[in-house]
Amino acid sequence: MDNNRRSFLKIAGITALAGIGAPVAAHLSSSPAAASAEAHGAPQEGHEAARESGKRDGVRLGMVIDMRKFYGHPEMLDKVIAACDKAHNIPHIGNKKSEIKWIWKAPYANAFPDQSVAHSSKTIAENDFLVLCNHCDQPPCVRVCPTKATFVLEENGIVAMDYHRCIGCRFCMMACPYGARSFNWEDPRPYISEYNPDFPTRMRGVVEKCTFCEERLALGQQPACVEAVKDCGAIVFGDLNNPESQICQVLAKENTIQRSPAYGTKPSVFYIV
Amino acid sequence: MIEKALKGNTIYWGWLALLLALIALGAACYIRQFNFGMGLTGMGRDLSWGLYISQFTFLVGVAAGGLMLVLPFYIHDYKVFGRLTILGEFLAISAIVMCLMFVMADIGQPIRGLNMILHPTPNSMLFWDMVVLLGYLTLNVICGWVILTAEKKEIKPPKWVYFFVYVSIPFAVSIHTVTAMLYCGLPSRHFWLSAITAPRFLASAFAAGPALILIFCVIMKKLAHFDAGKEAVNKLITIIMYAAIINAFFVCMEFFVGFYSNVPGHLHSLEYLFFGLEHDGHTYNNLVPVMWTSVVMCFAGLAVFSYMKLAKVQTDTLVVLGCTLTFLSLFLDKGLGFVLGGLVVNPLNEVTEYYPTLNEILVSVGIWATGFLLVTLLYKIAVAVEHEVEA
Amino acid sequence: MYNKGLIVPGLVVFVIIATFPFWYNGLSAGPVPKPELPPGGEKQCVAPAEVMRSEHMSMLNEWRDEVLRDGHRVAVVADGKEYRKGLQTACMSCHTNKEKFCDSCHNYTAVQPYCWDCHLTPANIVAKKEKP
Numbered sequence: 001m002d003n004n005r006r007s008f009l010k011i012a013g014i015t016a017l018a019g020i021g022a023p024v025a026a027h028l029s030s031s032p033a034a035a036s037a038e039a040h041g042a043p044q045e046g047h048e049a050a051r052e053s054g055k056r057d058g059v060r061l062g063m064v065i066d067m068r069k070f071y072g073h074p075e076m077l078d079k080v081i082a083a084c085d086k087a088h089n090i091p092h093i094g095n096k097k098s099e100i101k102w103i104w105k106a107p108y109a110n111a112f113p114d115q116s117v118a119h120s121s122k123t124i125a126e127n128d129f130l131v132l133c134n135h136c137d138q139p140p141c142v143r144v145c146p147t148k149a150t151f152v153l154e155e156n157g158i159v160a161m162d163y164h165r166c167i168g169c170r171f172c173m174m175a176c177p178y179g180a181r182s183f184n185w186e187d188p189r190p191y192i193s194e195y196n197p198d199f200p201t202r203m204r205g206v207v208e209k210c211t212f213c214e215e216r217l218a219l220g221q222q223p224a225c226v227e228a229v230k231d232c233g234a235i236v237f238g239d240l241n242n243p244e245s246q247i248c249q250v251l252a253k254e255n256t257i258q259r260s261p262a263y264g265t266k267p268s269v270f271y272i273v
Numbered sequence: 274m275i276e277k278a279l280k281g282n283t284i285y286w287g288w289l290a291l292l293l294a295l296i297a298l299g300a301a302c303y304i305r306q307f308n309f310g311m312g313l314t315g316m317g318r319d320l321s322w323g324l325y326i327s328q329f330t331f332l333v334g335v336a337a338g339g340l341m342l343v344l345p346f347y348i349h350d351y352k353v354f355g356r357l358t359i360l361g362e363f364l365a366i367s368a369i370v371m372c373l374m375f376v377m378a379d380i381g382q383p384i385r386g387l388n389m390i391l392h393p394t395p396n397s398m399l400f401w402d403m404v405v406l407l408g409y410l411t412l413n414v415i416c417g418w419v420i421l422t423a424e425k426k427e428i429k430p431p432k433w434v435y436f437f438v439y440v441s442i443p444f445a446v447s448i449h450t451v452t453a454m455l456y457c458g459l460p461s462r463h464f465w466l467s468a469i470t471a472p473r474f475l476a477s478a479f480a481a482g483p484a485l486i487l488i489f490c491v492i493m494k495k496l497a498h499f500d501a502g503k504e505a506v507n508k509l510i511t512i513i514m515y516a517a518i519i520n521a522f523f524v525c526m527e528f529f530v531g532f533y534s535n536v537p538g539h540l541h542s543l544e545y546l547f548f549g550l551e552h553d554g555h556t557y558n559n560l561v562p563v564m565w566t567s568v569v570m571c572f573a574g575l576a577v578f579s580y581m582k583l584a585k586v587q588t589d590t591l592v593v594l595g596c597t598l599t600f601l602s603l604f605l606d607k608g609l610g611f612v613l614g615g616l617v618v619n620p621l622n623e624v625t626e627y628y629p630t631l632n633e634i635l636v637s638v639g640i641w642a643t644g645f646l647l648v649t650l651l652y653k654i655a656v657a658v659e660h661e662v663e664a
Numbered sequence: 665m666y667n668k669g670l671i672v673p674g675l676v677v678f679v680i681i682a683t684f685p686f687w688y689n690g691l692s693a694g695p696v697p698k699p700e701l702p703p704g705g706e707k708q709c710v711a712p713a714e715v716m717r718s719e720h721m722s723m724l725n726e727w728r729d730e731v732l733r734d735g736h737r738v739a740v741v742a743d744g745k746e747y748r749k750g751l752q753t754a755c756m757s758c759h760t761n762k763e764k765f766c767d768s769c770h771n772y773t774a775v776q777p778y779c780w781d782c783h784l785t786p787a788n789i790v791a792k793k794e795k796p
Contacts, residue, residue, distance in 0.1 A: 089784075096317070096318070096319070097312075097317030097318065098312055098317060098318065099318055100318075101318075106621060109622065110621040110622050110623060111621070113620075113621065113622040131621075140459065140460055143396050143397070144396075144397050144398065144399065144458075144459070145394065145397055146388075146389050146394050146397040146399035146400045146403070147385075147388040147389060147392045147394060148392050148394050149388075151733070153735045154735070155735050156735070160732065160733075160735075161732075162732045162733055163782060164728060164732070165385075165388060165392065166381075166382065166385075167380050167381070167382045167383075167385045167386060167388050167389070168311070168380045168381020168382045168385075169376075169379070169380045169381075169399060170321045170322065170379075170381070171397070171399055171455070173318075173321045174321070174322060174459055174462065175459050175460070176461075176620065177460050177461030177620050178620055178621075179318075179319070179619055179620040179621045182318055183311070183318065183321055183381065184310065184381070185310055185311050185312035185316075185317070185318075186309060186310035186311075186312035187310065192792070193792075194792060194793065195784055195788065195789045195792050197752070197784060197786075197789050198752070198753065199752075200752060200782040200783045200784060201782050201784065202782055203778070203781035203782050204309075204310035204311075204312075204381065205310060205311065205380075205381025205382040206381060206382060207381075214735075215737070218737035260461065260620075263460040263461055264460070265460070
């Protein structure tokens with residue numbers, strides 16, 4: 001009896017361990033599941049040159065925000081923010097503790113904390129700046145996520161979110177040097193005034209952020225923020241790896257800055273200030 | 274052996290009843306949080322880790338602290354700790370269970386927790402932390418139980434168990450190192466971005482863990498006639514003193530780097546913790562009393578221990594006093610100050626202070642009560658086996 | 665066997681409790697639900713009805729991963745009609761009534777998928793318009 005029980009327990013224990021271990025082993029050895037890890041650092045043949053210059057090859061989407069066109073027009077900033085909020089069913093919770101923001105406005109000293117100067121110009125001091133996820137080439141949030149709920153899309157470099165996968169540990173919020181991520185501290189639905197029927201809401205307990213309007217790009221549209229100010233072309237959106245693109249031509253012509261480049265994240269959002 | 278936990282006097286049962294009441298209270302508060310969302314805590318967008326994760330961090334240290342008993346006994350054959358190693362292993366089990374509960378309490382979608390295993394991500398330190406914590410828990414369950422069973426049967430433990438004992442030694446170091454890596458690898462969190470974070474965690478762990486074990490030893494001496502032995506206590510006090518002093522030294526190094534370099538990132542967190550941080554005309558200083566209490570307690574604990582060493586006295590009161598001061602000091606320093614101090618200035622240079630809510634505090638109390646319940650039951654079994662063997 | 669007197673009655677009690685739902689309902693599973701067909705009269709779906717009945721959950725999971733993780737948002741074409749992959753964009757454009765379609769079977773089989781924690785039903789959208 002005792003011996004039988006012992007051997008049964010042994011077999012049961014080994015089976016349980018194998019059951020827990022098998023998916024781990026299977027996932028670690030299969031390449032697609034480890035894709036987002038490999039995309040970030042693990043050597044891949046033929047990508048050497050691209051990695052050395054710190055650039056992903058293929059399409060890498062980015063954005064230039066021409067702040068000169070926003071100076072003196074705070075209503076334009078609000079228009080951009082409202083367009084994003086409406087397109088993505090973003091709640092207006094109304095307290096700073098629980099708020100959800102994808103694109104928002106902040107004074108220069110907050111948007112560019114390590115580039116602020118003691119005697120800034122009147123324009124810089126008086127105007128707010130648009131801030132959003134930088135869709136970094138080396139995103140720390142992707143590096144820390146324990147479930148690959150946030151990852152880099154191979155074909156366009158967007159730092160994307162899978163809300164179905166997110167366990168809400170908020171490690172990505174710790175890692176993001178731009179404060180671009182928001183957590184759903186409670187059910188967001190009561191705080192949304194009108195739904196966009198083409199887009200879901202989020203549930204409590206997951207992290208969310210700007211996705212460069214991935215779903216609109218798929219339909220051949222521009223991101224909602226770009227479209228909101230398309231009359232004056234204040235935001236230029238396009239492929240940073242294509243020298244012929246409009247965005248690369250703007251970048252070649254104008255002086256631009258990035259937010260906190262010293263962290264080595266290689267942001268994809270540029271500012272003309 | 275489990276049946277040994279079912280026999281006890283009124284104090285024992287009263288204590289268990291009290292713990293169960295606290296667990297029930299904590300569970301009720303957790304259900305509230307589960308149903309409403311994490312908005313019931315004091316955490317928010319700018320300060321999104323709080324009481325849960327900071328206590329998790331501290332308790333990983335308590336679990337690793339058992340190493341200070343296991344290592345001298347098994348590696349250096351320091352026989353005096355013979356009766357204590359089992360206490361270190363059982364404390365590690367209870368502490369890790371609390372750690373896992375704190376992590377589960379902290380995540381927004383706990384029912385998706387298995388995604389950590391279904392979608393393993395080796396580039397995430399949280400994944401490795403899960404691996405080493407579960408590994409260390411398993412090792413301690415195996416070692417503790419097998420060795421205690423052998424003791425009960427008055428035979429030598431089987432040889433294979435020593436393999437697990439020796440593996441558990443690097444694991445103890447790894448659990449706290451990887452936990453430190455959760456913090457010290459994040460850009461823009463200047464206070465944490467310090468290579469001394471892991472050594473500092475280990476130093477404080479090797480003081481806090483043994484201090485808690487000594488407190489339990491004195492309680493068990495009074496209530497259960499369990500005597501750890503004068504020499505063992507004396508040696509543990511030496512270990513605690515060294516670890517606490519090394520920890521204080523590391524903290525002083527952080528002070529030097531922050532204040533001498535004058536780089537705002539590192540400086541602001543220390544200013545906020547110890548002197549109050551001026552920002553846009555406000556002074557943010559809600560943790561200043563806490564941190565100075567920690568400093569005073571640290572030195573008071575060291576003073577008590579030094580007195581015991583110099584005057585060559587060793588009374589239970591002094592042991593408990595010194596250990597309690599040291600343990601609480603390290604709890605305030607690492608269990609509150611480290612995490613909250615690192616988060617007070619957000620990446621956009623805005624300052625947010627954190628106040629835990631009552632609900633959050635009661636959930637934490639419930640988790641601590643669970644840990645104490647587990648430690649009580651396991652120690653009860655261990656002591657009962659000792660008495661049986663002696664009799 | 666030790667303790668036969670305790671184990672056997674214990675097992676009997678356990679079996680009775682475990683099978684309670686069966687005999688409580690008189691060994692009948694109740695009337696089979698009839699989910700409502702699309703109110704707009706559409707006859708065509710992305711796959712035959714039998715496939716949809718048994719496979720819709722795995723299909724939705726595949727779509728989810730293709731759309732969100734692989735960036736393949738290409739439309740599904742079935743019999744000349746294009747559908748944008750997605751619960752909200754494809755399924756619920758014809759099956760507009762979640763309560764009469766989705767819920768009827770989900771309630772019967774006692775499953776509670778969390779789809780609608782995030783995804784919106786036409787009824788959600790109308791309700792929000794009426795009561796902002």
